[in-house]
Amino acid sequence: MGNAGYTCIRRTFCWLNITLWLCSCAFLGAGVWLRLSYEGYATLLPHHAVLSADSMFLGIGVVGFVISFLGCCGAWVQSKCLLVLYFMLIVLLFVSEFLIGSIAFIFRGGFGRTLANELRFGIENYYNVSDRGSIIAPSVAAIWDNIQISFECCGVSTYEDWYDVQSWSGKRWVPESCCKSIYENRGILTEGSGDSMTKIDCGR
Numbered sequence: 001m002g003n004a005g006y007t008c009i010r011r012t013f014c015w016l017n018i019t020l021w022l023c024s025c026a027f028l029g030a031g032v033w034l035r036l037s038y039e040g041y042a043t044l045l046p047h048h049a050v051l052s053a054d055s056m057f058l059g060i061g062v063v064g065f066v067i068s069f070l071g072c073c074g075a076w077v078q079s080k081c082l083l084v085l086y087f088m089l090i091v092l093l094f095v096s097e098f099l100i101g102s103i104a105f106i107f108r109g110g111f112g113r114t115l116a117n118e119l120r121f122g123i124e125n126y127y128n129v130s131d132r133g134s135i136i137a138p139s140v141a142a143i144w145d146n147i148q149i150s151f152e153c154c155g156v157s158t159y160e161d162w163y164d165v166q167s168w169s170g171k172r173w174v175p176e177s178c179c180k181s182i183y184e185n186r187g188i189l190t191e192g193s194g195d196s197m198t199k200i201d202c203g204r
Helices: 002-037 053-077 080-106 108-126 140-151
Strands: none
Touching: 002 053, 053 080, 080 108, 108 140
């Protein structure tokens, strides 16, 4: 009876880790898909590319894959060494999650400001209106234009974030993706160039 109960627990533990292993594979697949489908979006955060969604999904997938693999193999072959390593990694993972969560909660205001400043830095130094990249790897300009058109926004927190960027140094301009049509159904846009009657600084 005791051996049967131990076998049942061992098999349940194996199936639990197999389920976690499959979930980790799903995270890895999602990370690879994000990396291939949205390549270039990490450039919006030049100094913190590791915070991009694809990097985080890949990291979670790799960690979960390794831990669940150790747990499943350790339980199946009844390896004390693998099981000790598995539980050590589990404890380390929970402690790390608790510390990271606590730090993120305490410094949540500073984290938001850092993220906004990093996005502004990308706008000021990497936005090049003439560089559109490619379909697979769009440029910073193409990504920002797509975001602003899709979400009907302009800049990180205000349209003034676009003033005096390297692409138009010394100018109070905004990109065309910030602007709306002057006339309905005529395709005339107010672009932040100020060069003509139909090209005015719509950010002012």
